[in-house]
Amino acid sequence: MATPQVLAPRTPRKARSNFEQNSWLFMRFSGVLLVVLVLGHLFINLMRGEGIHAIDFAFVAGKWTNPFWQTWDLMMLWLAELHGVNGLRTIINDYAERDTTRFWLKSLLYLSAVFVLVLGTLVIFTFDPCLDPASTLDVCQK
Amino acid sequence: MDVTLKIRRYNPEVSEDVRWEEHTVSMQPTDKVLDALHKVKWEIDGSLTFRRSCAHGVCGSDAMRINGRNRLACKTLVKDVNPDQPVSIEPIKGLPVLKDLVVDMEPFFDAYRSMLPFLVTTGNEPTRERLQSQQDRDRFDDTTKCILCAACTTSCPVYWTDGQYFGPQAIVGAHRFIFDSRDEGTDQRLEILNDKEGVWRCRTTFNCTEACPRGIEVTKAIQEVKRALIFRR
Numbered sequence: 001m002a003t004p005q006v007l008a009p010r011t012p013r014k015a016r017s018n019f020e021q022n023s024w025l026f027m028r029f030s031g032v033l034l035v036v037l038v039l040g041h042l043f044i045n046l047m048r049g050e051g052i053h054a055i056d057f058a059f060v061a062g063k064w065t066n067p068f069w070q071t072w073d074l075m076m077l078w079l080a081e082l083h084g085v086n087g088l089r090t091i092i093n094d095y096a097e098r099d100t101t102r103f104w105l106k107s108l109l110y111l112s113a114v115f116v117l118v119l120g121t122l123v124i125f126t127f128d129p130c131l132d133p134a135s136t137l138d139v140c141q142k
Numbered sequence: 143m144d145v146t147l148k149i150r151r152y153n154p155e156v157s158e159d160v161r162w163e164e165h166t167v168s169m170q171p172t173d174k175v176l177d178a179l180h181k182v183k184w185e186i187d188g189s190l191t192f193r194r195s196c197a198h199g200v201c202g203s204d205a206m207r208i209n210g211r212n213r214l215a216c217k218t219l220v221k222d223v224n225p226d227q228p229v230s231i232e233p234i235k236g237l238p239v240l241k242d243l244v245v246d247m248e249p250f251f252d253a254y255r256s257m258l259p260f261l262v263t264t265g266n267e268p269t270r271e272r273l274q275s276q277q278d279r280d281r282f283d284d285t286t287k288c289i290l291c292a293a294c295t296t297s298c299p300v301y302w303t304d305g306q307y308f309g310p311q312a313i314v315g316a317h318r319f320i321f322d323s324r325d326e327g328t329d330q331r332l333e334i335l336n337d338k339e340g341v342w343r344c345r346t347t348f349n350c351t352e353a354c355p356r357g358i359e360v361t362k363a364i365q366e367v368k369r370a371l372i373f374r375r
Contacts, residue, residue, distance in 0.1 A: 017336075017338075018336065019338075020336070020337075020338055020340070020342035020343075021336060021342060021371060021372065023342075024342045024368070025372070090345075093304070093343075094299075094300055094303055094304065094343075094345070095303055097303055
């Protein structure tokens with residue numbers, strides 16, 4: 001009788017996690033996208049037309065009435081924040097030697113990320129240049 | 143010519159303190175740093191402790207930090223390490239020092255062992271050799287050169303601070319089998335290297351490639367494993 005073949009591996013595998021791979025890939029793709037988004041952002045705001053002198057509350061409010069710029073800025077906010085947070089996360093992993101230091105540094109990092117993302121997203125969608133009733137901006141003189 | 147060696151001494155049986163000792167020995171420029179160490183040990187201070195076996199760059203026993211760079215003492219000529227200045231010699235970093243230039247290699251070998259560094263196959267054994275084309279053999283030729291001296295792993299800044307990281311050598315060891323057409327354990331090895339402490343910890347610092355006394359393109363091998371993880375599974 002032939003010896004029965006047992007297929008490797010025989011030990012139960014732990015649940016597979018692709019988190020590190022995905023975060024590595026995210027850094028590459030978000031990096032490429034951010035080059036386009038950030039350079040485009042700088043060009044539109046600082047060089048086109050009157051350049052930097054055109055920027056005021058009204059200019060920002062005008063941009064954010066357009067869903068295109070809302071989406072652009074939203075993507076820039078989320079990608080840049082997550083890209084930066086992920087980079088800092090790896091730096092903390094690399095350099096924090098004690099587990100407790102690592103835990104607290106990362107907690108602080110994630111908390112700040114949530115704060116920035118929530119606040120930033122809120123502002124992009126609810127920005128109102130005329131919140132102040134005494135505003136002297138042209139867009140508010142109606 | 144006279145060469146001054148500045149050697150990091152540590153002997154826990156006598157004192158927990160580390161001290162630097164200088165010895166001046168007369169050497170030929172084409173002598174090896176290992177010869178200078180021998181001269182110190184045999185003629186000046188017999189208590190100096192270091193590992194070496196073949197003394198010709200094959201066994202990988204005498205990796206040490208010479209003038210701040212990981213090299214094999216037996217492959218480094220005195221004239222190439224700026225002998226006008228004292229030549230500093232320390233144990234490799236990131237592994238526990240046992241005595242003088244001798245470190246505990248066990249954590250390093252553990253990481254290597256966890257890569258399953260042997261041929262994994264299924265089915266019955268063939269009655270003849272497992273044949274392979276020259277092309278298939280060339281695919282992993284670079285990583286077969288590894289002599290497990292630990293020069294790469296102990297030059298890696300991620301390994302210095304994170305002892306859990308497998309380190310470059312273990313990935314080189316895995317690469318040698320992952321890209322071997324005869325091997326069937328690729329999935330297991332890739333799974334191990336996909337771990338939190340696996341290939342994704344590599345920051346492509348290239349210290350390992352610079353340190354390798356065998357000229358293995360270590361960082362490239364690590365990147366190839368990353369690529370295999372993304373495209374092969």
